[in-house]
Amino acid sequence: MQLGYVNMEGKWPSKQDAPEFRAKAEHFIHQCQDISMRLLSCLASGLGFPEDFFTKCHDVTQPDCQQTLRCLHYHDITGKSFPDTYWRAGSHTDFDTLTLLFQRPGENGLEVCPGRKASTEFAHGDVWAPVHPEEDEIVCNIGDMLMHWSDDLLKSNFHRVRAPKVGENQKARYSMAYFNQANKSAVIQGKTKYTTPITAGEFLLAAMERNYRALQELQESQGMGVSIPV
Ligand SMILES: O=C(O)CCC(=O)C(=O)O
Numbered sequence: 253m254q255l256g257y258v259n260m261e262g263k264w265p266s267k268q269d270a271p272e273f274r275a276k277a278e279h280f281i282h283q284c285q286d287i288s289m290r291l292l293s294c295l296a297s298g299l300g301f302p303e304d305f306f307t308k309c310h311d312v313t314q315p316d317c318q319q320t321l322r323c324l325h326y327h328d329i330t331g332k333s334f335p336d337t338y339w340r341a342g343s344h345t346d347f348d349t350l351t352l353l354f355q356r357p358g359e360n361g362l363e364v365c366p367g368r369k370a371s372t373e374f375a376h377g378d379v380w381a382p383v384h385p386e387e388d389e390i391v392c393n394i395g396d397m398l399m400h401w402s403d404d405l406l407k408s409n410f411h412r413v414r415a416p417k418v419g420e421n422q423k424a425r426y427s428m429a430y431f432n433q434a435n436k437s438a439v440i441q442g443k444t445k446y447t448t449p450i451t452a453g454e455f456l457l458a459a460m461e462r463n464y465r466a467l468q469e470l471q472e473s474q475g476m477g478v479s480i481p482v
């Protein structure tokens with residue numbers, strides 16, 4: 253389930269089904285926005301941009317706002333074993349500027365791949381480290397937009413979610429990701445390397461096309477076709 257600031261009319265669960273859901277979700281989203289803007293202000297200053305630079309690019313009062321809270325539910329797989337090619341979430345970087353990731357103690361599986369040589373590498377075969385959930389901790393992932401804005405100084409990190417094996421906690425995993433995605437019309441432009449301006453809307457489209465092509469190539473190399481939903 254994905255929640256945001258725009259185009260939400262008619263998408264909230266009804267008051268009868270989940271009486272407090274909307275108010276609680278909106279309160280949480282506002283808290284995520286608040287802490288994100290504080291973090292992004294620090295990052296803007298560190299990168300030599302004005303302190304309010306990223307805040308202005310992630311403006312929730314604008315109709316082209318793309319801030320999103322993704323609520324994830326990975327199913328209970330107790331007693332089931334899957335091949336090593338099976339992931340709860342496959343290796344990827346986030347397309348956004350900065351992600352706040354919330355996970356629950358005991359629901360392990362998140363792994364990160366520190367270090368990255370190029371934005372187009374898909375990190376197969378690299379060294380992965382687990383990020384175990386801790387009470388009161390928020391995992392922050394640098395995304396592709398911030399990597400671009402910082403001319404590759406801040407690397408967007410590959411991460412994935414492993415499927416637990418028989419003997420481990422195979423119960424459901426719930427997590428939430430607050431994606432700080434710049435407003436569609438915000439211009440992403442570095443100072444030294446990525447000096448050609450690109451809007452965040454174009455940037456997201458290009459990232460999705462690149463990931464889709466990479467998936468196609470991987471599946472073709474493994475002799476599997478990509479099935480396109482019709
Ligand atoms: O479930 C998780 O912890 C990871 C989710 C994630 O990486 C994503 O939705 O981009």
Ligand SMILES: [Fe+2]
Binds near residue numbers: 344345346411
């Ligand atoms: Fe992610």
